[in-house]
Amino acid sequence: MSEKSNGKARVITGNEACAEGALAAGMRFFAGYPITPSSEIAEVLSAKLPKYGGVFLQMEDELGSIGAIIGASLTGTKTMTATSGPGFSLMQENLGYAVMTEVPCVIVNVMRGGPSTGLPTLPSQGDVMQARWGTHGDHQIIALAPFSVRETFDLTVRAFNLAEKYRTPVILLMDEIIGHVNEKVYLPSEDEINVFDRIRPTGSLEEYLPYEHTKSRVPAMADFGSGYRYHVTGLAHDETGFPTNKASEINKLMDRLDQKISMNREDIIDFDEYMMEDAEIAILSYGSTARSSRHAVRLARENGINVGLMRLRTIWPFADEEIKKISEKVKLWIVVEMNRGQIAHEVEWAVAGKIPVFKVNRIDGDPINPLQILEKIKELANVQL
Amino acid sequence: MSFRYEVRLSGEGGQGLVLAGKILAEAAAIYDDLNATQSQSYGPEARGGASRSEVIISDEDIDYPKAVNIDLLLALTQESFNKYKDDMKPGGIIIVDDYAVRDVTENGYKVYKMPIIQLAREKVGRILVANIVALGIIAGISKIVSEEALKNAIEARVPKGTEELNLKAFQVGLEASRNLN
Numbered sequence: 001m002s003e004k005s006n007g008k009a010r011v012i013t014g015n016e017a018c019a020e021g022a023l024a025a026g027m028r029f030f031a032g033y034p035i036t037p038s039s040e041i042a043e044v045l046s047a048k049l050p051k052y053g054g055v056f057l058q059m060e061d062e063l064g065s066i067g068a069i070i071g072a073s074l075t076g077t078k079t080m081t082a083t084s085g086p087g088f089s090l091m092q093e094n095l096g097y098a099v100m101t102e103v104p105c106v107i108v109n110v111m112r113g114g115p116s117t118g119l120p121t122l123p124s125q126g127d128v129m130q131a132r133w134g135t136h137g138d139h140q141i142i143a144l145a146p147f148s149v150r151e152t153f154d155l156t157v158r159a160f161n162l163a164e165k166y167r168t169p170v171i172l173l174m175d176e177i178i179g180h181v182n183e184k185v186y187l188p189s190e191d192e193i194n195v196f197d198r199i200r201p202t203g204s205l206e207e208y209l210p211y212e213h214t215k216s217r218v219p220a221m222a223d224f225g226s227g228y229r230y231h232v233t234g235l236a237h238d239e240t241g242f243p244t245n246k247a248s249e250i251n252k253l254m255d256r257l258d259q260k261i262s263m264n265r266e267d268i269i270d271f272d273e274y275m276m277e278d279a280e281i282a283i284l285s286y287g288s289t290a291r292s293s294r295h296a297v298r299l300a301r302e303n304g305i306n307v308g309l310m311r312l313r314t315i316w317p318f319a320d321e322e323i324k325k326i327s328e329k330v331k332l333w334i335v336v337e338m339n340r341g342q343i344a345h346e347v348e349w350a351v352a353g354k355i356p357v358f359k360v361n362r363i364d365g366d367p368i369n370p371l372q373i374l375e376k377i378k379e380l381a382n383v384q385l
Numbered sequence: 386m387s388f389r390y391e392v393r394l395s396g397e398g399g400q401g402l403v404l405a406g407k408i409l410a411e412a413a414a415i416y417d418d419l420n421a422t423q424s425q426s427y428g429p430e431a432r433g434g435a436s437r438s439e440v441i442i443s444d445e446d447i448d449y450p451k452a453v454n455i456d457l458l459l460a461l462t463q464e465s466f467n468k469y470k471d472d473m474k475p476g477g478i479i480i481v482d483d484y485a486v487r488d489v490t491e492n493g494y495k496v497y498k499m500p501i502i503q504l505a506r507e508k509v510g511r512i513l514v515a516n517i518v519a520l521g522i523i524a525g526i527s528k529i530v531s532e533e534a535l536k537n538a539i540e541a542r543v544p545k546g547t548e549e550l551n552l553k554a555f556q557v558g559l560e561a562s563r564n565l566n
Contacts, residue, residue: 011411011421036429120429181450182407182423184414295448370449 010185014152014178015040017185018108019048021156022080024193027106028054029079031068033061033087036120037176038110041082062087066094069105074232076200076223078160082108085127086117088134095169096135097234099257102211102221104163104198106156108172110179111287113365122365123176125287125338131171132316138254140261142268143171143316145286149183155313161196162268166260167218173315175338177288177367201228209239213252217260261317270313271322275301279308281377282326284347285336286312289368293336296373303374305381315343320350327351332380336360336373390442390529391452394519395469396461398427398436401516406438408520408538409530413442416534422450435465442529457527459519460486461501480522482515497526497565504557514554517543521558525565532559 012020019041022030030049034042042058049056055072059065062083069079083091088109098105111127113119127134131143142162146152156172163170201208201220210230212219222228231241236253238244261268275297276282285293290311300307310326312319327333332355335344344359351357360376362368392409394402403425410423422441428434439452457478460466466486473479475493483498499522505515517539524535536552543551 009415009418011407011414011423121427177424177450180424182410182421183447183450184410184420184422291448291450298448367451369451369453371453 008186010187011182012149012185013040013180013182014146014149014174015110015180016044017149017153017187018082018156018172018174018179019044020187021153022106022160023048023052024153024190024195025078025157025160026195026197027078027080027160028052029057029069029072029077030054030081031057031059031065031072031079032081032083033059033065035084035087037112037179038082038084038108038174040179041108041110062090063094066091066098066105066107070094070098070101070103073103073105074224076226078104078164080106080108082110084110084112084120085114085124085130088127088130092130092134096137096139098169099135099139099141100234101232102167102219102257103169104167104221105169106159106163106172107169108156108174110174110176112176113363119365121176123288123338123367124363124365125173125175125289125342126363128173128315128337128339128342131173138258140168140258141171141316142166142168142261142314143173144270144313145173145315146178146313147287147290147311148178149181150185150187151313152178153185153187157193157195158270161194164196164198165218166264166268167198167221168261171316173287175287177291200226205229210241211237211239211253213239213256217256217263265317268314268317269319269322271319272311272313274309274311276308276310276326278306279329280331281305281307281334281380282330282332283307283309283334283336283373283377284312284323284343285309286315286343289336289338292368292370293373295370296377299370299374300377300381303378305377307377307381312343318346318350320346323347323350324352327355331355333357334360334373334376334380336368338362338368387445388443389447390457391455391474392440392442392457392459392523392529393437393452393455393469393472394440394459395435395437395465396459397465398434400436400461401513402436402438402461403427404542405516405520406440408535408542409440409523410442411542412530412534412538413440416537417530419444420447422447424450435462435468437465437469457523457529459523461515461519462486463488478526480519480526497522499561501558504561505554508557509550509554511550511554514551517551517554518558518561521555521560522562523558524555525559525562
């Protein structure tokens with residue numbers, strides 16, 4: 001996890017790496033309301049953003065925070081907010097607004113135990129489904145989950161790139177362990193980082209269609225104040241951005257919003273395979289529990305058990321086709337997560353009963369111990385299926 | 386042969402154990418060129434309550450950043466000792482403050498009862514630096530990181546203007562551990 005790169009070794013937390021990644025991606029506007037265990041993201045950015053010529057705003061609450069980053073993004077700036085479960089709940093309405101109005105922005109949720117104020121200082125992965133369906137209505141969403149400090153940096157950059165490329169809010173799902181763990185990293189230098197900026201219109205001011213049904217499904221986005229004038233609304237709208245009730249227009253809009261993500265799923269979906277070549281037992285995990293899982297895989301391999309790990313870096317859209325394919329080669333899945341099985345249900349759906357899906361869960365604020373996973377692996381290695 | 390060394394620093398919220406853990410991790414990772422992680426567990430209280438900070442030091446990638454088989458436990462309060470003494474490796478090192486932690490009956494470990502807080506108060510003049518005195522003792526007893534690396538890490542991490550005070554605290558801890566032999 002200390003992947004060598006230019007620069008010197010540092011020991012920093014995931015939250016600090018997230019702030020650094022955002023700056024490297026070109027984020028220049030942050031609005032937030034500090035909350036444990038995400039507060040250090042705001043803390044670091046409050047000190048650093050002004051030095052980059054950016055704006056740091058501490059807002060009155062989380063509703064205001066996401067409202068501010070949507071508005072600022074419309075002016076052409078890359079924007080971000082960071083929160084935890086309780087704040088993420090408050091952001092759901094405007095998250096849907098950003099999906100509907102196609103405004104790129106990054107929302108970081110450093111997950112802690114819930115529901116409600118729950119366990120402020122303890123880890124959880126209980127907001128995975130909230131990230132998917134927390135805001136109402138049929139919609140697509142992109143959510144990424146890093147498992148190390150270095151990967152937090154990389155996926156924060158990627159979150160901005162995907163947001164800009166597909167004109168959509170992107171959720172970075174961290175958890176308390178990844179947010180607060182101090183780890184040795186070598187951060188990449190500027191020329192090692194690929195940064196994508198939104199496509200802006202080049203045509204005439206009069207003919208600009210802010211929600212044009214282009215072949216790429218992603219219309220060019222004009223900066224407010226650049227001369228292109230358009231209407232922004234959460235209501236269903238036509239290509240001009242004005243509200244419509246016409247079924248044919250609504251269908252075109254809804255299809256395009258879906259297709260800009262679903263048609264590009266291979267570009268968005270990202271996962272890592274560890275010791276999967278000859279695996280009979282496959283573990284699926286993400287975020288900090290993927291670390292426990294990888295540790296357990298190494299221990300099980302020492303015991304001569306052929307087990308591997310599929311580690312999701314992209315949670316949404318879900319890697320269902322990839323999981324289906326792997327299911328042809330392995331005997332069973334064990335899904336490891338700090339909730340009651342939110343992703344396990346998705347895996348079951350993808351596998352469609354072809355092989356069994358087992359779960360290792362924990363919801364009491366204690367991290368999942370590798371030995372707990374090892375026990376499950378040993379138990380299942382001896383079972384005839 | 387690869388190794389994994391687990392340290393748990395425990396005490397009361399506010400005693401600076403998270404900072405001590407961070408310094409230990411930086412000493413190992415940056416100045417001794419090993420791998421290290423530091424993580425913590427604490428309650429929602431701003432101050433008080435049992436608090437712990439864990440450092441894993443290894444010469445390879447560290448997957449699980451929490452302590453499960455502890456090589457060295459530091460406890461500065463009885464409450465934190467009682468709460469966090471589980472998961473010790475047989476034969477592991479336990480270092481406690483001899484005034485705050487009276488009740489240590491565990492067998493099968495190397496137990497060091499040291500006047501950590503007293504040393505900070507009387508030899509350094511500030512009870513606040515008990516965490517750094519403890520780092521000196523840990524370095525002297527465990528030798529898991531070099532003295533030089535810890536000195537560098539302390540200098541780089543403590544608040545500006547307090548370097549001398551903290552280095553003195555480290556030295557006091559180091560000497561206390563030497564007097565054991």
